[in-house]
Amino acid sequence: MRRLSLSVLLLLCGFLLCSIYTVYAVQDIVSLLDKNNNDVTTANAWNNITIKVVNSAAEIYTANVTSTADTTGITVYLTGSSGTYTGWFITAETTSSADDHIIEVADGSVVTVTADMDNKTDPGTDTLTYDNDPDEIRTYRQVQSNPYNDTQLTYFSIGQTVYVTVSSGKSGTQEMTVKSTADPTGISVALTESGTYPGWYKGSFSTSTSSSNDPQDILQVSNNDTIIITSDVEGDDGTDATKNITVLDKVLLLSANDTNITEVNAWDTIKVRVYNPSMNKDSSDAENGTVKINSTNDASGITIRQQRLQAAKATSG
DSSP states (O other): OHOOOOOOOOHHHHHHHHHHHHOOOOOOOOOOEEEESOSSSSOTEEEEEEEEEEEETTTEEEEEEEEEEEEEEEEEEEEETTEEEEEEEESSSHHHHHHHTTOOOTTTTOOOEEEOOSSSSOOOOEEEEEEOOOOEEEESOOOOTTOOHHHHHSSSEEEEEEEEEEEEESSSOOOEEEEEEEEESEEEEEEEEEEETTTTEEEEEEESSSBBTTHHHHHEOOOOOOOEEOOOTSSSSSTSSSEEEEEEEEEEEETTSSSSOOOOOTTTEEEEEEEEEGGGOOTTTTEEEEEEEESSSSSOOOOEEEEEEEEEEEEEE
């Protein structure tokens, strides 16, 4: 009878231990997200991918990122609280680097992210597939030092330089074609691959109301023009990647002594100067225009009338 009681007791203890284990063994929920927090299943060259892991009993704050090109992979440290933790990694056709959060991939590679934050040998996983086609084109107003800046611009003023980066998995024709409504033939702009970030290319061109100059990378544009940028670095599709940007007026806010300002005080007088050579219809006459000004306190705003400063310039203020 004692042996039977002891056996029953041991069974109960075993059941209790299993129950405790079951309670605290929380399944990790792993998600891979883009910069807008949307789920992703594919990635291109130099894409920044966010890892999101949900686990209410976390003890280990890391995730392992591997690919079919690198089965060892890298360890990514996760931060967060209240059961939700995040980290990030970058897909690139170069050697993996845990310090730089880079996982090595090749065309068609499957990237697998694994997390077992409660250390109960029941990890969660999520995967995506790497595709080095098409190129990814980004446009900026300043030179970029690395491929991580997602804050790009799609509108530029006449006369501004447009700085372009192209991410591609392969090395092919290292140039891009740039066209506009004013010049549908366009120009070709050379792309230079970064020595630090393989597969990341940079180039630039400027805009003008005068005729395009291909050797000097100058594109003719007009106001409200659309610029079309096309690239095919991997060389397998002539219209591989296309990006449209818009040309707008150049607007300056100036103080009484004609210096640029970004802050104002109560009752300050502000000069508004608009530069738009394409609106210079008659160089012998001082033409007029209007500008609308609004604020976060007055969305309707006001409209002011402007006159060109000099007959030879398409500037008003």
